Amino acid sequence: MTAPTGAELEELRAKAQQDHRDLRERIPRLSDDAIALILRESRSHYAWTDQPVSDDLLEEIYDITINGATSMNTLPARFVFVKSAEGKERLAKSLKPKNVPKMMDAPVTAIIAYDMDFWKELPFLFPHEDRRPLFENNPEYVADTAFRNGTLQGAYFMIAARAVGLDVGAMSGFSNKIVDEEFFAGTTLKSNFLCNLGYADETGLFHKLPRFPFEKVCSYA
Template identity: 70%
Template sequence: MSALTGEALELARAHAQAVVRDLRATKTRLDDPSIDLILREARSHYAWQDRDVPEALLRTLYEITATGPTSMNCCPARFIFVRSEAGKDRLAKSLKAKNIDKMKAAPVTAIIAYDPEFWRELPYLFSHEDRRPHFEGKPEHSEATAFRNSTLQGAYFMIAARALGLDVGAMSGFSNAIVDEEFFAENGWKSNFLCNLGYADETALFQKLPRFTFEQVCSFL
């Protein structure tokens, strides 16, 4: 994909700026109940209702997630939505025993992964200039960039899911090596973390755990 130039570039920039101005004029911030839904009162869930999550909703979830910012618009995250019994059995090979039932009870478990060679797609994703030389032949830099930005995208994914009325339960109690061998042997992607997805059974919740105060972890310079 070639970069826009001249009048086409100016028109695209003007449109982008107008969209942001119009949005801010319409809604300057989320109301408190909306913030509660996605963060303040949201919880990680471990038990699930027997309710299907439609494919159309998962597609919407991805479309929202994909709009979140990443460095150089590199978008390294890759998502596999594990819904079938066969897929869950494959994924169970990687899990610690205490997490298998949690995963199998969830309508969907997303494998949030990343492509270490994301930089090959930069001519499409970041068409302003060719940034591939920043990564080509530099596997450690590519790996760090992919991991960091896929983690960001995973966080966007969870917040977007909550905004759409879904519940989430992220999991790290699994073997990345087994997931990578089982699901990504052919394409070289790497797993970051897992996230159960669906409609929660709130009766399994316990009290909310404490968080640090501003004074404990923040400062001004």
């Protein structure tokens, strides 16, 4: 992809700046209810109704997620939506026993993964400067960038799912090795974490666990 230059670049920059000003004018902040839905009053869910999740909704969640910021626009996250009985059986091999029913009962389980070859896509994603030399023959930097930014995209994904009306339940009680063998053998993808998606059965909830107050974990410098 050829990066814009000259007058075209200036026009695109001016439009981006004005679009952001217009957005901020229309929506100076989210409502308290919106914030409650996506974070403040949100919950991790482990029980699900049988209401299905459409592919169109999954594509909408992706479309929201992909617009979140990542370092150098690297976008290393990759998503596998496990919906079929066969896919669920394969994924169940990786889970701790108590997590199996949580996953099996969810309409969809997303494998949040990251691509160790993400940097090879930078001519498309970051066309105005070739940053590939930063990553070539530098596996530690590749792994660090992929994991950090892929995890960041996983958080965007969860917030996006809540924003469009779904409930989520992230899981880390599984074997990454088994997931990678089952789903990513022979590829450059590695699994990060799992996230169940659907419409929650609230009878599976218990009271919300404590959170730290500001003064315990925040400081100024």
